[in-house]
Amino acid sequence: MVPAMRTRAIAALRFLRRMLHAMSERTIVSLIYLCGVSAIIFVFGIFFFIFREGAPFLRDRFDAGEFFLTAQWFPTSETNKRYGILAMIAGTGSVTILAMLVAVPFGLGSAVFIAEFCGRTMKEVLKIMVEFLAAVPSVVWGFIGLKVMNPLIIQLTGAPTGLNTLNAGIVVGLMSVPIIVSIAEDAIRAVPDAYREAAEALGATRWQTIRRVILPAAKSGLLAAVLLGVGRAIGETMAVLMATGHADNIPFDGTFPFFHPLTSVRTLTATIASELGEAPHLDPGPDGVYSPDAHHYQVLFVIGIVLFAITFAINLIADLIVRGIRKK
Amino acid sequence: MNATVLFRTVGRRGGAAAGACLLALASCGGGGDQSQPKTEVIRIQNTGSDTIVNLAQEWAEAYRKVDPSVSVEVAGGGSSVGITQLQEGFVDLANASREMTAAEKAEMQHKTGKKPIEWIVAYDGLAVYVHKDNPVEALSLDELASIYGEKGAAAKWSDLGIDNTARCPSDAIVRVSRQSSSGTFQYFREVVLDKGDYKPGAQSLSGSKDVVDAVGKTPCAIGYSGMGYKDEHVKFVKIGKEKGGPACAPSLETVLDRSYPLARSLIMYTAGQPTGPVKKYLEWIMSPAGQAIVAHAGYIPHAAPAAPEAAK
Numbered sequence: 001m002v003p004a005m006r007t008r009a010i011a012a013l014r015f016l017r018r019m020l021h022a023m024s025e026r027t028i029v030s031l032i033y034l035c036g037v038s039a040i041i042f043v044f045g046i047f048f049f050i051f052r053e054g055a056p057f058l059r060d061r062f063d064a065g066e067f068f069l070t071a072q073w074f075p076t077s078e079t080n081k082r083y084g085i086l087a088m089i090a091g092t093g094s095v096t097i098l099a100m101l102v103a104v105p106f107g108l109g110s111a112v113f114i115a116e117f118c119g120r121t122m123k124e125v126l127k128i129m130v131e132f133l134a135a136v137p138s139v140v141w142g143f144i145g146l147k148v149m150n151p152l153i154i155q156l157t158g159a160p161t162g163l164n165t166l167n168a169g170i171v172v173g174l175m176s177v178p179i180i181v182s183i184a185e186d187a188i189r190a191v192p193d194a195y196r197e198a199a200e201a202l203g204a205t206r207w208q209t210i211r212r213v214i215l216p217a218a219k220s221g222l223l224a225a226v227l228l229g230v231g232r233a234i235g236e237t238m239a240v241l242m243a244t245g246h247a248d249n250i251p252f253d254g255t256f257p258f259f260h261p262l263t264s265v266r267t268l269t270a271t272i273a274s275e276l277g278e279a280p281h282l283d284p285g286p287d288g289v290y291s292p293d294a295h296h297y298q299v300l301f302v303i304g305i306v307l308f309a310i311t312f313a314i315n316l317i318a319d320l321i322v323r324g325i326r327k328k
Numbered sequence: 329m330n331a332t333v334l335f336r337t338v339g340r341r342g343g344a345a346a347g348a349c350l351l352a353l354a355s356c357g358g359g360g361d362q363s364q365p366k367t368e369v370i371r372i373q374n375t376g377s378d379t380i381v382n383l384a385q386e387w388a389e390a391y392r393k394v395d396p397s398v399s400v401e402v403a404g405g406g407s408s409v410g411i412t413q414l415q416e417g418f419v420d421l422a423n424a425s426r427e428m429t430a431a432e433k434a435e436m437q438h439k440t441g442k443k444p445i446e447w448i449v450a451y452d453g454l455a456v457y458v459h460k461d462n463p464v465e466a467l468s469l470d471e472l473a474s475i476y477g478e479k480g481a482a483a484k485w486s487d488l489g490i491d492n493t494a495r496c497p498s499d500a501i502v503r504v505s506r507q508s509s510s511g512t513f514q515y516f517r518e519v520v521l522d523k524g525d526y527k528p529g530a531q532s533l534s535g536s537k538d539v540v541d542a543v544g545k546t547p548c549a550i551g552y553s554g555m556g557y558k559d560e561h562v563k564f565v566k567i568g569k570e571k572g573g574p575a576c577a578p579s580l581e582t583v584l585d586r587s588y589p590l591a592r593s594l595i596m597y598t599a600g601q602p603t604g605p606v607k608k609y610l611e612w613i614m615s616p617a618g619q620a621i622v623a624h625a626g627y628i629p630h631a632a633p634a635a636p637e638a639a640k
Contacts, residue, residue: 076508077525078517087528151545160500160548163531241534247503248528264502264531274507274534278408282435293431 054301056290075296083299087248091265094251098169099233107180115188134178138238145171145243159262163245166261171243172236176229187221220321227318241270268307276300370605375403376410376423377511378536379554383625398605407511415439420606422597425511442600451628453578454590455555456565459547461495466566466575478525495547503530504542504551556626583628
């Protein structure tokens with residue numbers, strides 16, 4: 001190549017590169033801006049969509065007393081349609097409580113172990129394994145509930161059916177462990193080393209250090225971890241659909257011990273998943289009035305609003321708590 | 329130096345891109361050339377009842393050999409799902425284990441302008457299953473209603489005079505039911521519960537086979553499902569019209585002569601009179617070759633000749 005041509009080519013390329021650079025800078029900035037705002041758009045878009053689909057039910061048929069306080073769920077009845085979600089709220093609540101009884105000790109325990117006790121190699125291995133646990137698809141967990149836990153629970157407890165709150169609670173608990181471990185571990189590691197050194201200097205044993213110094217210092221982070229675990233447990237669908245038995249029962253009553261984990265229940269999420277596909281999406285008649293058959297589809301969206309409100313509240317609380325940590 | 333590196337990178341990238349373009353072109357062109365001499369595969373979409381889905385799948389597979397130019401794509405989901413999709417025009421054939429309601433027919437007419445045509449493709453006994461170790465032999469329709477119905481009082485096996493405590497110490501009846509889109513759910517509600525409602529607290533499973541699986545794993549359970557799903561962990565309960573009266577288990581004879589109280593038709597719906605490949609497919613299903621597969625799948629074929637019954 002002639003040297004002059006070569007210089008000219010290089011100059012042209014440099015110019016091109018500068019142009020591209022200037023243009024791409026602006027495009028990238030606006031793209032990133034769009035991505036940032038998109039989360040807000042999506043949240044409002046989703047809320048708007050669920051609300052729009054559920055609105056006719058809220059307008060025509062909704063009765064807060066019936067909806068929240070009765071357990072009569074007969075959306076396809078031919079004689080007497082009833083829409084009470086108390087049993088599902090109780091189901092979601094009881095599965096979540098049991099799941100947290102399993103997940104919180106396990107999750108916080110392994111977070112403490114990973115952050116404070118184990119060596120470097122062990123730590124890496126454990127963290128990878130916990131991430132693997134998080135990667136197990138929820139339908140596989142459901143399968144374990146259905147095929148492994150079900151006969152086991154019948155055998156061990158003599159319960160009439162193994163598909164019940166206990167089964168789902170254990171399965172969902174194990175599913176929530178990874179999220180609790182990873183957030184709790186971050187929170188524990190964020191405790192400054194100076195705290196540990198000070199405790200050690202005062203002659204505290206390792207256990208005393210953890211119990212009296214580190215856990216209290218990481219308190220809000222640990223609470224946020226638990227709340228996110230709760231959010232995970234409430235939102236879980238497929239595994240609970242398979243493991244709870246999917247039956248409208250309220251596992252609480254007045255007789256001792258007041259909570260009966262061997263009862264089959266159904267949750268809000270599983271109800272939407274199993275019924276939305278089949279519920280007919282009917283248009284209103286010429287006078288703008290929906291036939292009673294159209295309410296099933298709409299009421300499932302109202303359940304969606306309820307779920308949305310619950311998880312929104314939990315995430316908000318978790319967020320406020322985490323923000324509380326940052327301020328300190 | 330820097331520029332040379334850039335040059336190289338550009339060159340390499342350009343080369344890669346050009347390669348990718350060429351590949352894409354080649355694959356497209358090649359594909360086009362290959363498929364042109366062949367006739368295009370005609371797809372028939374067939375969705376609906378979970379009771380029929382296995383049978384429909386067997387038909388679809390066998391029909392590939394009869395007419396390789398037609399591919400029948402089968403999906404389950406429940407009778408209501410199939411009917412909804414037929415109304416929307418998404419499918420050619422809707423499988424249903426119950427008849428369409430008047431409202432569904434009107435909706436169909438309104439949405440597509442076509443009348444649904446009913447084709448009875450097989451018969452089925454809706455079997456009531458219990459665990460194989462359950463001593464119960466026969467139940468009447470009233471007893472079934474007292475187990476499943478909202479106003480029914482039976483909650484324990486002993487309420488029905490049955491001692492099932494050997495394998496089910498709690499004596500509780502675990503009711504296994506179907507999700508509400510299921511044609512089986514609706515058929516059972518119509519015939520056994522006389523259009524009344526189910527007692528809350530039954531396990532609502534989403535598949536015919538799931539019901540039989542659950543009953544086979546649960547000695548306290550009772551469930552209902554297509555007779556084709558029986559396996560060695562469950563047994564049929566004989567069903568009688570009245571308590572103490574004659575009762576029988578579902579079988580070829582009892583379903584065909586209607587002495588079994590829960591005998592029903594399995595139906596395919598088309599939107600309007602079918603034409604072309606769909607018509608041919610239905611004719612083949614009604615033919616002895618198609619009906620032989622019905623028996624193979626565990627259902628009851630038509631007593632030949634079947635055609636006149638089909639068009640309603």
